[in-house]
Amino acid sequence: xxxxxxxxxxxxxxxxxxxxxxxxxxxxxxxxxxxxxxxxxxxxxxxxxxxxxxxxxxxxxxxxxxxxxxxxxxxxxxxxxxxxxxxxxxxxxxxxxxxxxxxxxxxxxxxxxxxxxxxxxxxxxxxxxxxxxxxxxxxxxxxxxxxxxxxxxxxxxxxxxxxxxxxxxxxxxxxxxxxxxxxxxxxxxxxxxxxxxxxxxxxxxxxxxxxxxxxxxxxxxxxxxxxxxxxxxxxxxxxxxxxxxxxxxxxxxxxxxxxxxxxxxxxxxxxxxxxxxxxxxxxxxxxxxxxxxxxxxxxxxxxxxxxxx
Amino acid sequence: xxxxxxxxxxxxxxxxxxxxxxxxxxxxxxxxxxxxxxxxxxxxxxxxxxxxxxxxxxxxxxxxxxxxxxxxxxxxxxxxxxxxxxxxxxxxxxxxxxxxxxxxxxxxxxxxxxxxxxxxxxxxxxxxxxxxxxxxxxxxxxxxxxxxxxxxxxxxxxxxxxxxxxxxxxxxxxxxxxxxxxxxxxxxxxxxxxxxxxxxxxxxxxxxxxxxxxxxxxxxxxxxxxxxxxxxxxxxxxx
Ligand SMILES: Nc1ncnc2c1ncn2[C@@H]1O[C@H](COP(=O)(O)OP(=O)(O)OP(=O)(O)O)[C@@H](O)[C@H]1O
Ligand SMILES: [Mg+2]
Numbered sequence: 001x002x003x004x005x006x007x008x009x010x011x012x013x014x015x016x017x018x019x020x021x022x023x024x025x026x027x028x029x030x031x032x033x034x035x036x037x038x039x040x041x042x043x044x045x046x047x048x049x050x051x052x053x054x055x056x057x058x059x060x061x062x063x064x065x066x067x068x069x070x071x072x073x074x075x076x077x078x079x080x081x082x083x084x085x086x087x088x089x090x091x092x093x094x095x096x097x098x099x100x101x102x103x104x105x106x107x108x109x110x111x112x113x114x115x116x117x118x119x120x121x122x123x124x125x126x127x128x129x130x131x132x133x134x135x136x137x138x139x140x141x142x143x144x145x146x147x148x149x150x151x152x153x154x155x156x157x158x159x160x161x162x163x164x165x166x167x168x169x170x171x172x173x174x175x176x177x178x179x180x181x182x183x184x185x186x187x188x189x190x191x192x193x194x195x196x197x198x199x200x201x202x203x204x205x206x207x208x209x210x211x212x213x214x215x216x217x218x219x220x221x222x223x224x225x226x227x228x229x230x231x232x233x234x235x236x237x238x239x240x241x242x243x244x245x246x247x248x249x250x251x252x253x254x255x256x257x258x259x260x261x262x263x264x265x266x267x268x269x270x271x272x273x274x275x276x277x278x279x280x281x282x283x284x285x286x287x288x289x290x291x292x293x294x295x296x297x298x299x300x301x302x303x304x305x306x307x308x309x
Numbered sequence: 310x311x312x313x314x315x316x317x318x319x320x321x322x323x324x325x326x327x328x329x330x331x332x333x334x335x336x337x338x339x340x341x342x343x344x345x346x347x348x349x350x351x352x353x354x355x356x357x358x359x360x361x362x363x364x365x366x367x368x369x370x371x372x373x374x375x376x377x378x379x380x381x382x383x384x385x386x387x388x389x390x391x392x393x394x395x396x397x398x399x400x401x402x403x404x405x406x407x408x409x410x411x412x413x414x415x416x417x418x419x420x421x422x423x424x425x426x427x428x429x430x431x432x433x434x435x436x437x438x439x440x441x442x443x444x445x446x447x448x449x450x451x452x453x454x455x456x457x458x459x460x461x462x463x464x465x466x467x468x469x470x471x472x473x474x475x476x477x478x479x480x481x482x483x484x485x486x487x488x489x490x491x492x493x494x495x496x497x498x499x500x501x502x503x504x505x506x507x508x509x510x511x512x513x514x515x516x517x518x519x520x521x522x523x524x525x526x527x528x529x530x531x532x533x534x535x536x537x538x539x540x541x542x543x544x545x546x547x548x
Contacts, residue, residue, distance in 0.1 A: 174413050174420060177402070181410055184399040187361055190381035191391060193415030193462055249401075 035262035041239035042254040044207035052183035060118025063231035065215025084216035091212020096205040137226030144220040247294025318367035327353040329522035342509040342516035350522040390464025405439035411461025
């Protein structure tokens with residue numbers, strides 16, 4: 001019976017999400033697009049975190065994806081849709097190669113290396129002006145769907161749904177067992193027959209592909225890339241703050257956190273245009289200190305306490 | 310033919326030689342006790358055989374194949390199972406899910422089949438209410454889960470590293486009964502590390518004695534326990 005209601009609720013939310021452009025204004029739609037992009041980053045970050053691997057690579061992979069899609073279109077004449085898939089593929093390959101090199105190290109080394117990906121690609125892009133447009137960035141002649149807001153929104157929503165579906169698959173299949181075991185104890189995981197390295201490389205590559213596609217979608221809907229905006233630290237701090245706020249290690253937490261903080265972020269940007277990153281930093285610290293399980297965790301433990309008590 | 314052959318196996322940790330030029334064999338379906346004072350190298354030997362730790366020199370053959378450099382997860386799939394002296398349950402998985410991991414990854418079962426087989430194993434071990442969180446288990450249940458987790462990987466040789474430690478005598482008897490049941494029904498070779506000599510006498514056909522990483526005696530327990538070298542090793546360990 002509870003299951004039944006759950007599916008009805010999901011169907012209603014899905015319908016409201018799909019029909020959003022028909023009852024919301026242009027400003028709300030642009031906020032929704034941004035929130036959905038962050039949703040992809042927050043969920044994909046969490047999907048890798050479920051294996052115990054902390055990544056700071058979201059900005060790097062987002063930037064790589066942004067540039068890959070713009071350059072595929074400008075230099076190779078790919079269609080916008082194809083260039084977004086290409087962005088995912090480029091991010092997948094970059095992450096797989098990097099993963100093969102550094103995922104044996106894990107922990108701190110992995111986290112720091114992921115932070116470096118963005119910096120390395122940003123420096124290359126800034127300096128290789130003839131191909132990338134250099135510090136000024138590059139502009140697309142046309143934005144995707146000729147700027148049709150409804151189609152653009154659906155494109156972003158489609159990517160967010162892909163991330164959600166993948167995240168649910170990660171939770172419902174053997175991947176869940178593998179990632180949780182690796183996070184809890186690698187020695188026990190190995191002794192259970194789990195090929196830790198294989199799982200980590202594949203999950204890092206898949207989540208990076210999502211982040212690359214998010215960059216591609218963003219670049220195609222806004223029509224430009226620059227080294228500073230495409231690799232912005234916003235894409236690291238915000239998704240982490242969102243996932244932590246909602247609750248990590250699951251699909252629902254990052255969704256709730258992204259919607260709450262994503263809407264809040266828009267106001268923060270309006271009122272404190274230069275200091276908003278500090279606010280996310282403070283939010284991250286506060287959640288880690290006072291509410292490490294996030295909103296979903298707090299609600300869940302309240303329910304369990306009621307059932308027991 | 311021996312199931313497992315360990316040849317001149319050595320493992321150093323810096324200046325310390327934890328396992329020192331050790332030769333050891335385990336036959337099909339036989340139960341062997343591995344004893345020795347604290348720090349003798351028993352756990353390290355199990356770590357080397359299961360691939361958790363790599364030897365400094367020497368080799369390990371399993372079913373006549375050289376597995377000295379084989380990664381741990383492959384050894385688990387090949388049929389080398391083990392429990393851990395310090396139990397580290399996967400705390401974010403439930404009791405049944407902990408056991409399922411072995412079926413899923415070592416034996417390549419699908420989720421449904423893994424759950425069914427894990428439930429069967431729990432029934433065999435007398436583990437009830439299998440959906441429980443790990444934090445709700447008592448020590449006996451933890452030890453049973455540890456054994457079930459190792460069995461779920463489908464081992465043809467199994468190492469039990471002090472599974473009786475911390476249990477009272479009734480609980481110990483229950484685990485011994487389970488171990489005997491497993492050994493006879495699966496024709497599994499078992500290596501038992503235990504400090505309680507009653508358990509070793511009851512369960513094993515022969516023993517090997519380690520001291521400072523070296524094999525100092527082997528044979529049936531009654532004879533080995535009278536060996537002066539063994540007596541000194543234990544007294545030395547206690548002093
Ligand atoms: N990872 C490690 N790093 C450094 N030294 C180690 C390591 N593992 C074991 N040792 C050392 O190797 C020696 C053998 O340890 P081991 O745990 O194998 O002994 P044991 O026979 O299992 O002892 P116990 O009966 O206390 O469990 C000890 O001196 C121990 O301190
Ligand atoms: Mg030990």
